[in-house]
Amino acid sequence: YRExxxxxxxxxxxxxxxxxxxxxLMIREVCKGLGIQDFSIKVNHRGILSGLAAIADAKxxxxxxxxxIDKLDKIGDEKVKEELRTKGFSDKSIxxxxxxxxxxGSNLNKLEMLNSKLEDTETGLKGVEDMKQIIELxxxxxxxxxxxxxxxxxARGLSYYTGTIFEVKINKVAIGSVSGGGxxxxxxxxxxxxxxxxxxxxxxxxxxxxxxEELKLFPExxxxxxxxxxxxxxxxxxxxxxxxxxxxxxxxxxxxxxxDTVKLKKQLDYANKKKIPFVIVIGSDEMKSGQxxxxxxxxxxxxxxxxxxxxxxx
Amino acid sequence: YRExxxxxxxxxxxxxxxxxxxxxLMIREVCKGLGIQDFSIKVNHRGILSGLAAIADAKxxxxxxxxxIDKLDKIGDEKVKEELRTKGFSDKSIxxxxxxxxxxGSNLNKLEMLNSKLEDTETGLKGVEDMKQIIELxxxxxxxxxxxxxxxxxARGLSYYTGTIFEVKINKVAIGSVSGGGxxxxxxxxxxxxxxxxxxxxxxxxxxxxxxEELKLFPExxxxxxxxxxxxxxxxxxxxxxxxxxxxxxxxxxxxxxxDTVKLKKQLDYANKKKIPFVIVIGSDEMKSGQxxxxxxxxxxxxxxxxxxxxxxx
Numbered sequence: 200y201r202e203x204x205x206x207x208x209x210x211x212x213x214x215x216x217x218x219x220x221x222x223x224l225m226i227r228e229v230c231k232g233l234g235i236q237d238f239s240i241k242v243n244h245r246g247i248l249s250g251l252a253a254i255a256d257a258k259x260x261x262x263x264x265x266x267x268i269d270k271l272d273k274i275g276d277e278k279v280k281e282e283l284r285t286k287g288f289s290d291k292s293i294x295x296x297x298x299x300x301x302x303x304g305s306n307l308n309k310l311e312m313l314n315s316k317l318e319d320t321e322t323g324l325k326g327v328e329d330m331k332q333i334i335e336l337x338x339x340x341x342x343x344x345x346x347x348x349x350x351x352x353x354a355r356g357l358s359y360y361t362g363t364i365f366e367v368k369i370n371k372v373a374i375g376s377v378s379g380g381g382x383x384x385x386x387x388x389x390x391x392x393x394x395x396x397x398x399x400x401x402x403x404x405x406x407x408x409x410x411x412e413e414l415k416l417f418p419e420x421x422x423x424x425x426x427x428x429x430x431x432x433x434x435x436x437x438x439x440x441x442x443x444x445x446x447x448x449x450x451x452x453x454x455x456x457x458x459d460t461v462k463l464k465k466q467l468d469y470a471n472k473k474k475i476p477f478v479i480v481i482g483s484d485e486m487k488s489g490q491x492x493x494x495x496x497x498x499x500x501x502x503x504x505x506x507x508x509x510x511x512x513x
Numbered sequence: 514y515r516e517x518x519x520x521x522x523x524x525x526x527x528x529x530x531x532x533x534x535x536x537x538l539m540i541r542e543v544c545k546g547l548g549i550q551d552f553s554i555k556v557n558h559r560g561i562l563s564g565l566a567a568i569a570d571a572k573x574x575x576x577x578x579x580x581x582i583d584k585l586d587k588i589g590d591e592k593v594k595e596e597l598r599t600k601g602f603s604d605k606s607i608x609x610x611x612x613x614x615x616x617x618g619s620n621l622n623k624l625e626m627l628n629s630k631l632e633d634t635e636t637g638l639k640g641v642e643d644m645k646q647i648i649e650l651x652x653x654x655x656x657x658x659x660x661x662x663x664x665x666x667x668a669r670g671l672s673y674y675t676g677t678i679f680e681v682k683i684n685k686v687a688i689g690s691v692s693g694g695g696x697x698x699x700x701x702x703x704x705x706x707x708x709x710x711x712x713x714x715x716x717x718x719x720x721x722x723x724x725x726e727e728l729k730l731f732p733e734x735x736x737x738x739x740x741x742x743x744x745x746x747x748x749x750x751x752x753x754x755x756x757x758x759x760x761x762x763x764x765x766x767x768x769x770x771x772x773d774t775v776k777l778k779k780q781l782d783y784a785n786k787k788k789i790p791f792v793i794v795i796g797s798d799e800m801k802s803g804q805x806x807x808x809x810x811x812x813x814x815x816x817x818x819x820x821x822x823x824x825x826x827x
Contacts, residue, residue: 210772215773217751336755339752339756339759340755340759341759437531438653445654445655456531458524458529458531458532459527459528459529
């Protein structure tokens with residue numbers, strides 16, 4: 200994934216938390232629309248992370264803290280603790296952090312806990328407050344508090360996020376994370392529009408594709424492109440077949456004609472290989488009578504039909 | 514256009530000229546589908562170009578000849594002649610070439626003329642023969658010989674073409690050429706599949722887009738994305754509005770709610786600017802009675818309706 204496609208949605212110009220709620224709705228809609236059932240929408244807030252940093256006496260060393268705890272999922276407690284010690288965090292600070300990270304409970308329980316733990320940090324309380332409001336807004340869409348997976352360890356690499364942070368994980372696939380995003384209060388300044396809050400997220404299209412392949416979510420019918428193949432026996436019958444081809448296409452039927460004059464068996468093999476469900480065979484008798492051989496490749500059944508009678512089948 | 518998107522179609526594994534005819538059909542379909550009326554499908558054949566090279570005694574110098582005459586459109590007769598002289602072509606050779614390039618007549622007349630001029634070159638006659646067959650095949654699709662713009666000077670830069678060559682020009686726009694292609698007998702060898710003939714073409718998507726912009730072919734309605742904006746006056750009415758939002762979306766109506774609590778005028782201005790055709794206004798009266806204000810932004814007309822009555826409008 201060194202070069203990749205992203206599918207983005209952003210709202211800029213407002214700091215309304217409704218946008219965060221809408222992003223959660225959008226992620227759900229996209230995943231469900233693609234047939235993905237088992238996914239988690241991980242959410243956290245930079246304010247809460249700042250609160251944690253304050254508790255851990257991490258002043259000037261915040262990034263090391265965030266980078267370390269973001270790996271908790273992958274490398275586990277001991278390695279994260281080791282990393283924090285190397286970066287100069289005291290055992291006491293590390294214990295305080297892990298007390299919070301290990302807290303078990305519902306999202307609302309977690310928020311209550313954070314409310315008391317972070318009571319001395321303004322940004323921490325702001326993060327808790329935002330999170331509560333997002334949950335309240337989601338409830339208006341009949342989504343309960345557990346719709347999101349509020350993960351206090353989620354930090355994400357990108358340092359420009361200033362508020363809510365999102366990450367979408369598809370469970371039980373190798374790739375896992377397929378989408379991320381968050382609120383950025385200063386990012387638009389880089390593009391000459393300072394002082395405007397925005398929030399957005401993007402799906403990694405290639406990652407999503409690979410995950411869907413792994414989950415076998417692409418329907419078999421996407422293989423089937425041509426509905427009818429016109430087979431023929433010589434140059435004359437091929438030219439005659441072009442007329443049928445034209446009529447089928449005019450009616451919106453995806454039709455193709457075998458481009459070379461070869462044995463009928465080869466043409467039928469081609470249809471089978473390409474999963475083309477119907478074949479029209481044109482020989483000299485068919486050309487004379489106008490009654491074409493219409494063959495159902497699944498059942499093997501075949502009938503003599505005029506092109507008009509064939510058109511009705513589609 | 515240093516990095517760009519292409520939209521390709523290729524057939525490999527057959528040398529049937531039906532594929533060339535299908536490409537002409539496809540190009541017409543695409544252009545017409547996009548609303549492009551005035552375009553030319555330029556066609557030539559490498560065999561005919563080889564025949565020209567033989568007539569011009571260009572042995573070992575063919576590429577110079579092709580490169581020069583391909584520019585005829587852009588730089589005109591005199592400059593092409595000058596270039597050919599510099600490259601060592603005799604005046605006699607140049608005259609022979611220009612006699613052919615200047616020939617006036619229908620496509621079938623041109624082919625007759627070439628048939629006699631190129632009678633000593635095998636590849637030249639093959640080119641003429643292929644071109645005639647393509648025209649015959651097109652006639653089976655009710656397209657006359659002039660459907661294609663048979664251009665003896667068309668050479669295209671890519672040296673891997675071995676048969677028919679295509680170029681699509683959109684007339685009366687700055688960009689002009691938006692598509693090209695041709696038959697390649699040896700190209701697949703590069704990818705480990707030697708001895709397989711193929712033919713294909715590609716539209717330059719960015720070029721096509723720019724040409725369509727210039728011709729103003731993108732409909733104005735593509736600007737209109739949201740059908741209804743829900744406007745509100747305070748936090749309470751916004752929360753109430755979320756219910757309406759949910760119902761509208763469930764019915765497939767593209768709806769959004771203004772994310773901040775601001776003056777109604779600002780919300781209506783936003784709707785106008787974004788060309789949103791309808792606005793639902795929710796104040797405390799509307800919340801009590803359930804009769805929402807439904808405003809048509811084009812006519813200015815407004816009615817008091819229940820959400821169910823509003824849903825019927827879409």
